[in-house]
Amino acid sequence: MxxxxxxxxxxxxxxxxxxxxxxxxxxxxGEAISLLLLGSGMDELAxxxxxxxxxxxxxxxxxxxxxxxxxxxxxxxRAAVTALGPTLVAMAHSYQARDYLPALAARxxxxxxxxVVGLRLEGGELRFxxxxxxxxxxxxxxxxGESPTFVSLQIGAFRADAVASRxxxxxxxxxxxxxxxxxxxxxxxxxxxxxxxARQAVDLSQAERIVAVGRGIKAQEHIAVxxxxxxxxxxxxxxxxxxxxxxxxxxxRQVGSSGQTVAPKLYVAVGIxxxxxxxxxxxxxxTIVAINKDPDAxxxxxxxxxxxxxxxxxxxxxxxxxxxxxx
Amino acid sequence: MxxxxxxxxxxxxxVVGGGPAGLACALRLSQQxxxxxxxxxxxxxxxxxxxxxxxxxxxxxxxxxxxxxxPDFEAQGxxxxxxxxxxxxxxxxxxxxxxxxxxxxxxxxxxxxxxxLNQLVRWLADRVEKAGVDLFTGFAGQEVLVEDGRVVGVRxxxxxxxxxxxxxxxxxxxxxxRAAVTVFCDGVxxNLTKQLLAxxxxxxGREPEQFAVGLKELWEVPAGRLPVGRVVHTLGYxxxxxxxxGGFLYGFPENHIxxxxxxxxxxxxxxxxxxxxxxxxxxxxxxxxxxxGGRLVRYGAKALPEGGWNTIPRVHMDxxxxxxxxxGFLNSxxxxxxHLAMRTGMxxxxxxxxxxxxxxxxxxxxxxxxxxxxxxPVRRELHPVRNVHQAFGxxxxxxxxxxxxxxxxxxxxxxxxxxxxxHSRMRTLASYHGAHLAAPGHPRxxxxxxxxxxxxxxxxxxxxxxxxxxQPGHLLVDTTFCTTxxxxxxxxxxxRFCPAQVYEVHTEADGTARLQINAAxxxxxxxxxxxxxxxxxxxxxPEGGGGPQYNGM
Numbered sequence: 001m002x003x004x005x006x007x008x009x010x011x012x013x014x015x016x017x018x019x020x021x022x023x024x025x026x027x028x029x030g031e032a033i034s035l036l037l038l039g040s041g042m043d044e045l046a047x048x049x050x051x052x053x054x055x056x057x058x059x060x061x062x063x064x065x066x067x068x069x070x071x072x073x074x075x076x077x078r079a080a081v082t083a084l085g086p087t088l089v090a091m092a093h094s095y096q097a098r099d100y101l102p103a104l105a106a107r108x109x110x111x112x113x114x115x116v117v118g119l120r121l122e123g124g125e126l127r128f129x130x131x132x133x134x135x136x137x138x139x140x141x142x143x144x145g146e147s148p149t150f151v152s153l154q155i156g157a158f159r160a161d162a163v164a165s166r167x168x169x170x171x172x173x174x175x176x177x178x179x180x181x182x183x184x185x186x187x188x189x190x191x192x193x194x195x196x197x198a199r200q201a202v203d204l205s206q207a208e209r210i211v212a213v214g215r216g217i218k219a220q221e222h223i224a225v226x227x228x229x230x231x232x233x234x235x236x237x238x239x240x241x242x243x244x245x246x247x248x249x250x251x252x253r254q255v256g257s258s259g260q261t262v263a264p265k266l267y268v269a270v271g272i273x274x275x276x277x278x279x280x281x282x283x284x285x286x287t288i289v290a291i292n293k294d295p296d297a298x299x300x301x302x303x304x305x306x307x308x309x310x311x312x313x314x315x316x317x318x319x320x321x322x323x324x325x326x327x
Numbered sequence: 328m329x330x331x332x333x334x335x336x337x338x339x340x341x342v343v344g345g346g347p348a349g350l351a352c353a354l355r356l357s358q359q360x361x362x363x364x365x366x367x368x369x370x371x372x373x374x375x376x377x378x379x380x381x382x383x384x385x386x387x388x389x390x391x392x393x394x395x396x397x398p399d400f401e402a403q404g405x406x407x408x409x410x411x412x413x414x415x416x417x418x419x420x421x422x423x424x425x426x427x428x429x430x431x432x433x434x435x436x437x438x439x440x441x442x443x444l445n446q447l448v449r450w451l452a453d454r455v456e457k458a459g460v461d462l463f464t465g466f467a468g469q470e471v472l473v474e475d476g477r478v479v480g481v482r483x484x485x486x487x488x489x490x491x492x493x494x495x496x497x498x499x500x501x502x503x504x505r506a507a508v509t510v511f512c513d514g515v516x517x518n519l520t521k522q523l524l525a526x527x528x529x530x531x532g533r534e535p536e537q538f539a540v541g542l543k544e545l546w547e548v549p550a551g552r553l554p555v556g557r558v559v560h561t562l563g564y565x566x567x568x569x570x571x572x573g574g575f576l577y578g579f580p581e582n583h584i585x586x587x588x589x590x591x592x593x594x595x596x597x598x599x600x601x602x603x604x605x606x607x608x609x610x611x612x613x614x615x616x617x618x619x620g621g622r623l624v625r626y627g628a629k630a631l632p633e634g635g636w637n638t639i640p641r642v643h644m645d646x647x648x649x650x651x652x653x654x655g656f657l658n659s660x661x662x663x664x665x666h667l668a669m670r671t672g673m674x675x676x677x678x679x680x681x682x683x684x685x686x687x688x689x690x691x692x693x694x695x696x697x698x699x700x701x702x703x704p705v706r707r708e709l710h711p712v713r714n715v716h717q718a719f720g721x722x723x724x725x726x727x728x729x730x731x732x733x734x735x736x737x738x739x740x741x742x743x744x745x746x747x748x749x750h751s752r753m754r755t756l757a758s759y760h761g762a763h764l765a766a767p768g769h770p771r772x773x774x775x776x777x778x779x780x781x782x783x784x785x786x787x788x789x790x791x792x793x794x795x796x797x798q799p800g801h802l803l804v805d806t807t808f809c810t811t812x813x814x815x816x817x818x819x820x821x822x823r824f825c826p827a828q829v830y831e832v833h834t835e836a837d838g839t840a841r842l843q844i845n846a847a848x849x850x851x852x853x854x855x856x857x858x859x860x861x862x863x864x865x866x867x868x869p870e871g872g873g874g875p876q877y878n879g880m
Binding site: 132133134136137139218219242245251257258275276277280298 | 847
């Protein structure tokens with residue numbers, strides 16, 4: 001038999017899981033396919049799965065499965081596989097599957113074919129097509145070793161709407177609960193609440209004013225001098241490549257061909273010679289002010305205002321004057 | 328984290344490097360298989376993202392090999408820019424231009440054509456893919472796979488490592504590509520061929536390899552500057568008699584000029600700076616007159632194998648062959664290597680095909696490659712001029728005299744000349760310049776007007792070079808001697824011989840010097856790997872896909 005492990009989130013079965021069902025149906029020759037659902041309080045979802053009439057729906061319903069953890073999932077799917085004895089276990093190649101499926105297959109000493117984009121039968125044996133070399137090549141592989149064969153199916157490679165009902169009367173398939181004994185199970189993972197990662201990247205492209213520092217700043221501790229000017233101007237701090245390369249400022253503050261392209265109203269280039277790699281990232285700025293010791297620095301070719309001089313004299317003077325006037 | 332299992336790909340013949348040699352080899356293999364009516368799995372690994380992106384040459388092409396490979400290449404639309412119409416050779420002094428009354432026979436290019444190697448390689452890659460060969464662009468060979476003393480394939484580079492080599496999300500380990508025969512066409516100073524040379528002692532009994540570095544620019548100039556099909560070579564300025572090399576200027580269609588300077592990587596002056604020499608070349612009145620008012624389109628640099636016949640290593644071993652620039656198949660007298668790269672690629676294909684058919688990829692079976700080289704046009708062309716580069720080691724005048732003698736006698740004389748590895752000829756500051764010269768820090772500010780002449784960093788921009796920043800450095804530098812010895816003794820020659828400002832020496836607040844490596848600037852020319860006086864720099868491929876973008880070069 002074939003078992004498809006169905007993934008769900010926020011009270012709905014994932015589309016990718018139905019794609020996985022369609023994938024195995026395409027080589028199943030009308031054979032019934034069993035579905036497996038894991039979670040806690042699963043009656044409603046089980047009914048939603050059953051109504052598609054694909055085949056029997058097995059449910060492992062336990063508080064231990066309330067939130068996904070690899071340990072609990074490995075244990076639950078392993079128990080289901082032992083109880084049901086499928087020859088093929090399929091699921092979507094989701095982040096979840098990537099997380100726990102290799103461990104599960106390894107525990108059972110069973111083969112795993114991941115990221116599959118096509119299946120076909122040859123002489124009664126399944127052949128799996130999967131991409132290699134970043135998708136430049138498709139390899140056809142077959143599984144060798146212990147049953148079952150675990151397969152994860154690339155998301156989007158199959159059509160979820162191709163899932164066919166296999167019940168004779170078009171009605172719901174049966175739902176059956178599988179009892180898995182979680183007593184004595186220690187979960188090595190503790191789960192914290194979901195959160196959205198803070199947008200760390202500084203979006204310099206939206207900044208109206210930018211103070212950018214270059215090699216002329218000489219040392220990391222001097223960056224504070226430019227930061228004070230940026231504060232006085234209400235500007236974002238940015239830098240040329242050498243500064244970010246040395247780790248003095250984060251990479252997301254780099255302006256230029258290997259960093260961000262910016263076009264603020266005001267761009268103050270401090271101690272930046274103006275290598276072309278930097279210029280291509282900022283020459284669209286409306287007003288460019290350059291402060292540099294070297295009168296021949298190429299930055300002056302694109303600057304609207306240029307100050308030839310020592311930035312360690314000019315910046316503090318500029319900052320204090322700005323602070324006097326308020327913004 | 329444990330290393331995930333590697334993917335393995337099995338093919339009959341693996342070709343490493345999608346340049347003229349590798350692509351000619353792959354195409355020839357597919358032709359052989361078609362003729363025999365068998366199926367043959369051939370794969371080509373190429374580190375550049377698109378075929379030809381890292382291919383750089385002058386280039387004047389002797390089309391003999393191309394014609395043998397694709398007899399109707401013109402009808403098939405090969406990107407031939409123009410036939411060579413006329414040759415000129417000039418001797419330059421700082422201000423004067425002296426035309427040679429006669430063009431030396433090796434430099435007569437009648438019947439040859441001007442090409443952009445980038446375009447030619449792209450076109451060849453297209454033929455190769457249409458012939459059913461799997462061309463994997465964006466994949467660099469990282470390591471030679473050797474089992475029981477025989478080459479069984481190549482491991483490609485890992486993807487998705489961060490700066491310190493730790494896997495990031497999306498990490499993919501390299502793939503093991505296994506083959507009955509692997510043909511290494513990884514170009515001048517190829518990183519895998521370098522592994523093979525050491526592992527199989529392939530250079531035993533051979534003269535040391537010799538190299539030069541070529542810096543090239545493509546310009547668009549006002550009409551009427553250089554006739555289409557005009558091929559100009561220069562000797563002399565900006566190089567001194569002790570420095571091997573010369574300049575070239577080729578007239579391409581649509582008012583484009585391909586110009587460059589080739590400088591031997593066996594110079595003695597530790598302060599010699601090939602990039603600065605190239606700028607001085609462009610400031611020579613003869614060159615300025617051709618470029619003035621034009622604009623730079625593209626820049627690039629690449630090393631060339633110049634050593635010739637006696638420096639070519641053993642090119643066959645159990646399970647593998649070496650072809651093209653990787654083995655040094657270049658005629659430095661005629662300044663041509665593309666046709667020899669293609670020719671040796673084709674001959675390697677014949678030997679590999681024979682080995683696959685016979686199910687015997689032993690060195691002995693594969694030695695049919697060496698015999699084919701010896702019996703055919705490769706030896707016929709290279710053997711007579713085998714001592715020429717070594718002779719130039721004595722200087723321009725003796726070298727030229729020697730070259731003339733070689734032509735007259737067909738290279739038959741008593742004793743072959745010995746060469747020295749180029750980096751070992753570099754002299755210390757004290758020895759070359761005398762004690763009065765204090766060790767300089769950075770080179771003097773380049774006189775770059777950003778119209779005619781450019782600083783390195785601007786030039787790098789025009790090479791289209793890009794690497795993903797967050798990856799391990801691909802220039803492995805042993806910095807043990809960097810500030811303690813190399814600085815005082817040689818004045819950090821890496822900051823001068825690198826044409827892409829990968830190396831910078833910065834003085835820290837406490838007065839100590841620190842080497843900064845800007846690996847993202849690297850144009851993959853291999854000069855540092857070759858010329859470092861302590862041989863402390865090893866070039867390894869960056870993550871596949873990174874590098875220059877030599878469109879039209």
